[in-house]
Amino acid sequence: MEGWAGEARLRLGGVIQERILVTLLLEYGSVVPVSRLVEAAWDELPPSSAEHQVRKAISDLRRCIPGGAGVTVTDGPGYRAEAAGFGLDLGDFARGLRTAREAVAKDRRPDAAIALREALALWRGPVMAGGRGGRVIEAAATVWEERRLAAAEQFFELRLALGGGGELVGDLRALVSQYPLREGLRGHLMLALYRAGRRAEALEEYRAVRVLLAEELGIDPGAHLTELHERLLREDPGLAAPPPTAGAGQVDPPALAQGIRALPYDLPDFTGRDEELELLLDRARMPGDEGTRVIAIDGMGGAGKTALAVHAAHRLAPHYPDGQLHIDLRGFTPGESPFRPGAALESLLQGLGMPDQHLPEGVEERARMWRVALAQKRVLVLLDNAADAAQVLPLLPASPGCLVLVTSRARLVDLDGAEWFSIGMLTPEDSAAMLVETLGAERAAGEPEALAELAELCGRLPLALRIAAARLRNRPRWTVRHLVERLSHETRRLDELNAGQRSVTAALELSYQSLRAQQRAVFRLLGQHPGAEIDVWSAAALAGTSAREVEDVLEHLLDVHLLQQHVAELFSFHDLVRSFARFLRSDSADGESGEDGVLARRLLPYYLGATEVACAVLYPDRLRIETGVTVPDELPPFLTPQDALAWFDREYYAIQLALDREGGAADQRCVLHLSRNLAFYLYTRSRVEEQAAQGIAAVRAARRVGEPRLLSLSLNNLAVAHWRLGRFAEGVEAASEALEISRRSSDRQHEAISVGRLGLLYGALGDIAEALSFLEQAVVLRKQSGDEVGEAESWTNLSPVYRWLGRFSEASAAAEHAVSINQRIGTHDNEKMALIELAATRLATGDVREALDILERALAIGDETRRSENHALALAFTAEARQLLGDQGRALLDAGRALDLVGRSGVRLRSSEVENIVGRVHRGSGDPIRALELHMSAFERSTALGYRVETACALAGLARAAEDAGDDRGAAEYHRQAHELFDDLGIPASHRSWA
Incomplete structure (x- = not known):
């Protein structure tokens, strides 16, 4: 709706004022009761003050409209719009219809056709195209829309009766494309095509509407259309044009909104796209070269391509004084075939006033005439909804003074010389602005967070945003949050984004069907x-x-x-x-x-093959096992470990979702090995909870497969995840079952793995004697089986046990063995951990400078993104070494980094170790209060896990920090508890200096 006073556009107020005025205007001259205005303003569930608000809105309108008291008149129980004092296009339209009826009654058909042409020329688009009305307004608007269509059908019927033919085709096609189910219009188009000598196209129109009616409504064409089709088939002479009637030649086709004589309606609430609009306008205004400037806008259905192009065209229109033409090429129109270039040229030439009888038949001849007609002219041509470049190329003028704007869902790469603008989604700010503009600032201001969520659920797609806003406008009692909750269900989201003839699904369906x-x-x-x-x-x-x-x-x-x-x-x-x-x-x-089931049958085997290749690059030393699963031949290439790790980072969640969705239906060998591969990756990234979940999935799949060797392997991998999470008892249970399986099947290799896992877990539980026994066995068994990676791992795990017992030379020798093997075979992540254990022993024996050198070597291997908890441990020991050497500043920096990194890693047992070491650093730096906090956190954490060695270290740290803080009683109690626990662990008092 637009209101004007001279050259000034009227600001009519908010949604309530607009709805009330529109209701009065749609029923101008009639008294509209206040109750009906209430229904129009609020649609349903009006507020208790609704009648008062209606009267206030009438008062507001009278103030903002010059002479408003004569426009909205109080009349008995309601109000009446009195059109005598102002110009109303609906009034002019209605008068045109009355004039046409009177002319027909007097058998003055040419006069009737002229009256209808002038009446229809008033229309620029559907009634209330801004979409701000409710049910009452929509019902009234539908009545006027029906009157318009009835007038159009009558006009074309009169023109055909007066001898019209091919000159009507363009405008009829435009209307049929908008109302494809309207059989009367379709019949007129068929007859116009037939009279233009295009019988095949006329028959094709019948075929198209028959298919459309069957698909949409499940019915056949009506008797009138069927009879016309039969007459076309037998070329009934009665279909020929009658002799011209006097005065008939003076009747021109009407300028319809969907036709080509003027630009389409520009949305009054066009919002956003500022950057794209300015760039488009700048390009359009640049000096042209020797030919027509072509600017093409592409984007997905519902992105607002046409709205942007029309808005820009209206802004540019003054620069093209010789005219602006528009045609919908129907590249993506429901139930319609794209306009053929010849038919499009016919419509464009008719738009320039070219008589039908002067139009040549061939596309090339029409294109030549089109270019000649626009020579030396400044014309803007909007080619909307193009299917492909072949459809557009014949329609391009040659004059350098012309501008062609093209919109299409497809990127027309064959359109040489065009400047392309691909538009995507609106920005979050523009999306919110569009919702505010269409909903009204007052309603939007109450729920800013829900409004932002609504924009994201609509994918910031303009079509979806407008539909969502329309639903809220038509449901004034709905909150924005209510609609957000309805849209949050993906299975019903597309159903919710449907309002009248507008639908996100319908827009996407057109692209899909193409x-x-x-x-x-x-x-x-x-x-x-x-x-x-x-x-x-x-x-x-x-x-x-x-x-x-x-x-x-x-x-x-x-x-x-x-x-x-x-x-x-x-x-x-x-x-x-x-x-x-x-x-x-x-x-x-x-x-x-x-x-x-395509995920189970195709995607999971592909992911297995890809992860096998990635793991081969990342972990060349790991135990190789044939999967027995057929995988695709084409797999992504990984040239470096960094490539493989980046691929895992990107694909992990997709793989996990595929497993969650279809893992139960897939080949369980595939699930088993895929879970194993994911666990390796998650181990590297220190995502321990997820590593454990994959371990459990692998064990479950292995039990289903029923192969002892695979089950033993999966149980051992799960035991590692349990150890890292501090679930030591569960880890012992898994490793013990794996050990039993391997011994039953005399599998020495897997027996060695299980023995090593048990040694690691018993050490964490504080059963040091048992840990020592298992780990020493593991070294021997791994060496006997030729597993150098496992042997080095066992030496690394054995080193801290020797250190706890004060056997420092053996601890150093074990770590040195591990470093040597890892360096020789190139297992750098394992080498890093072996160096850390070697440095820890050097610190325990007072070789601080050498310990720092070793730690710097360890930190130089890899980075903090791989097994980040180990990097954090290296940083913590580095901080301790620097503090002992007097470099307090760098020590505290390294200590802070260590705490931050281990806190993000999720490896629980490392957190207590790092806190104890950093606690010692802060105590040595003169901050016993901070030391107390860290040791207490380590104590609580390790106690909860049952990590008894670190609990003892935490108690010893608490005792020393309490002494420095002057808490002698607390210090004594902590000392007592620490000594008791060390004694229980079997660690002699003479060998506790490392703690």
């Missing part, structure tokens, strides 16, 4: 991909085809904006497109079947 059968099948399969980003390898696995073939499909989906690409070589869905793809059902017309 695909070929293979492309549709791949699109549906990609919808099942669990990842946020999709690479060509996983897409090929899902599609069951080669990477090269699927890459072509991915690129096409990217070109038509059904996929996005934020990172090179990775493809992703917009959230709403993913929802659409995920719930598409297999279309029998595509000839595809067997899409159910």
